[in-house]
Amino acid sequence: MDKKIPYGISNYKRLIQDNYLYVDKTKYIEKLENLHAPYIFFLRPRRFGKSLFTSVLENYYDVNGKDDFEELFGNTYIGRNPTKEKSDYYVLKFNFSRLDTSTGESLKRTFLEATKKGFSNFITNYNLIIEFNDEGFPATVFDSFLTQVEKKINKPLYVIIDEYDHFANELLSFKTDIFSEIVSKTGFVRKWYEVLKIGTETIIKRIFATGVSPITLDSLTSGFNIGSDITRDVRFNEMMGFNEDEVRTLITKCTKSSILEKDMDEIVHELRKNYNGYLFSEDGRMRVFNSDMVLYYLKSYEDFNKGPKEMIDKNIASDYAKLGNMFNLKNKDANMKVLDNILKGETIKSSITAQFSLEKDFEEDDFKSLLFYLGLLTIDKEILNRVTLKVPNYVIRELYFDFFMKKLNESVDYELNVSEIKEALEDLALEGRCNSLIECVEKTLNILSTRDYIKFDEKYVKLIFLTYCFLSRLYLVKSEYEVESGFIDVALLKQSNVSPTYFAIFELKYISKKQFQEQGEKIVNEKLSEAKAQLRKYETSRELREMKNLKKFAVVFVYDKCVVNEEILDK
Structure with a gap:
């Protein structure tokens, strides 16, 4: 049996x-x-x-x-x-x-x-x-x-x-x-x-x-x-969770017929991308998978011969939703700065605190350490007597953007229309149009522009753009996605068990109000030319050349307004 x-x-x-x-x-x-x-x-x-x-x-x-x-x-x-x-x-x-x-x-x-x-x-x-x-x-x-x-x-x-x-x-x-x-x-x-x-x-x-x-x-x-x-x-380090050999053995045993090596590699790639990445000792060499999420995926594979539509187990998602409250612990402003740095992809350095107490000062390293223990960050590598930390995998990255979406809602006077954002992404996925998505981002920027405490820059605009892309769960969303010829600002790629008609890459440019007042249309044209040149360069990479129905967009924002949204057509 x-x-x-x-x-x-x-x-x-x-x-x-x-x-x-x-x-x-x-x-x-x-x-x-x-x-x-x-x-x-x-x-x-x-x-x-x-x-x-x-x-x-x-x-x-x-x-x-x-x-x-x-x-x-x-x-x-x-x-x-x-x-x-x-x-x-x-x-x-x-x-x-x-x-x-x-x-x-x-x-x-x-x-x-x-x-x-x-x-x-x-x-x-x-x-x-x-x-x-x-x-x-x-x-x-x-x-x-x-x-x-x-x-x-x-x-x-x-x-x-x-x-x-x-x-x-x-x-x-x-x-x-x-x-x-x-x-x-x-x-x-x-x-x-x-x-x-x-x-x-x-x-x-x-x-x-x-x-x-x-x-x-x-x-x-x-x-x-x-x-x-x-x-x-x-x-x-590997006492709990699964290493890759254990995952491969599980896949072999749970598939109803002998699995081809190519299919095995595809499943492992999917699991590695979404559930792997955890390292609990800087001296460790083997990263481990979250065991619950691997079993969640394989249960779907056992029942339906394919992975689940939702890559994150709802039980884990509800656990981590509560952990969003951790950002309110002690020094909320400092904690939110850490969140901001994580979302923007900046290097997170820390000493990992072995024990900490609310009766003592709760420092920034303590908060980063707490995120490490909760599984929201993991060890990247050791640097002298400290470590750099990183987001372990894609589903945890999605959770961070969910946190940010929640904080964004708290920053504006009205509830952001999630259905409208999802429909905008569906329009891109089915029709290849990004106008509605840009309008959603622009609407949010317009509201946030009245908040003196919001620091507007290119990274912040990109953060909102990424948050909306993550929200739809239609694409594998990549920021600073590396191809042979450079790093793409935002790439919307194939997600597991979802099949959009169109995929997309975006090059986003931001111009401050002061820059525009000083240089006007000249700087807009310069930024547009720069974005178009980068997209032309990216499209020569082998990965993108092989991708069907790939849309390429150059988008230029001046403060809280999109002044250019141009599709770059194939030559």
Whole structure:
């Protein structure tokens, strides 16, 4: 029977028993066990396989798992190379992904509920009778439980915490007062981790905690200062997510018939462009794919023999939509400047902060680091003792332009007409006309021109133009697209599973109000000639020569008005 794509499956036992494909990450169990660090924190962006990995650990170390071991692990690395601690723990697992952060009280209540849920599952799994105080502060309840458990078990505890920081990411952008309160010296989260630390002196032998950002780590370390953060350890760069070999193996196994090498390369190219690019250690060499998004794509391929219409999984898109609030964190103006630099394609240099706290100054590097941990930026390369960061892939770049569109809406007096913008792009895609698109851009520029705080320049005009092109999802949108003969300002190319009649390249020129007042039509003609010459040069490149129905446009803006919109016809 063909194995199934495990999209959305985070329970390892179910994955194996129900015949889903598994990308074997069990060699990392051995690596983790051999570390001289029994209490581990490991951070990765959302939807990166963290929950499944914790389930693998749970099943591997569970003392009750001896009878199922061969079934669950027989075909894996760790099944062939078991460690001395396999099936040797009582596993106590907490999941903090569903906390209610609407108020401080609701957070405290649901944190306690999640804690007690972990206890309830533990008692059921091991068929124990444990009487403990289940009322009061979470730390008090936790302490009471550990005291009673110690009397009932004859092996140590392995504590697994999934999404230890989920509540923090929800709170940080708009309820920092609640966050500060719960992690303060008397806060219930800090106190809970103090109990966890005390437990390591008796029955807790190992801890593995996953999360997204280290923003809580600093706030907790005075209560729990024994954890090792291995997030950027090069040995674990590929522990979650998929490398390219793993992706190719998945494709081979999920396609219903033997796949041609050409088709394999096309699928891998599509996945690489949209979902790859993540590097979590500057010493790493292998970039990894977001595992959820790869499985999302391959599930569509399994069901319909082609990729999805929407290249970003709506579940991930909704996660990242919330993260847009992070731009309001602390110094909003400085954060927006970082966003501006990212959108304009400028080099982003930073030292990556290992831990940061709201109780200290939140610097620009801290914000860039936060974007790194969230998966919105990734390591490009190391420069001395810093790194340059870049947007990892195309779907994340689209999300940035979605953020910018939202900010653009906030800057004008009326809601931008998204339907009008999409129809303008459809007119270009089906009829080869860009007039409506230019009018949409011009209308926005006209409104923004009354805002003294908007700094108009060629890059800003191009940014708005790009934002509208990204919005339609009709094209693969490229800025400063490199061809043999130079860099095209804006290229609208073939997007997966969308088939426009026409494609387009644009050369955009901008003239300030002052320049036009001083030089008039002379500078307009100069800019137009420059744009036309560049387009003529680009069209000689092999890639563009082979592209059918390619439209070429020279567009000149004077401040907030388009004064030239000229199609350059083939010679």
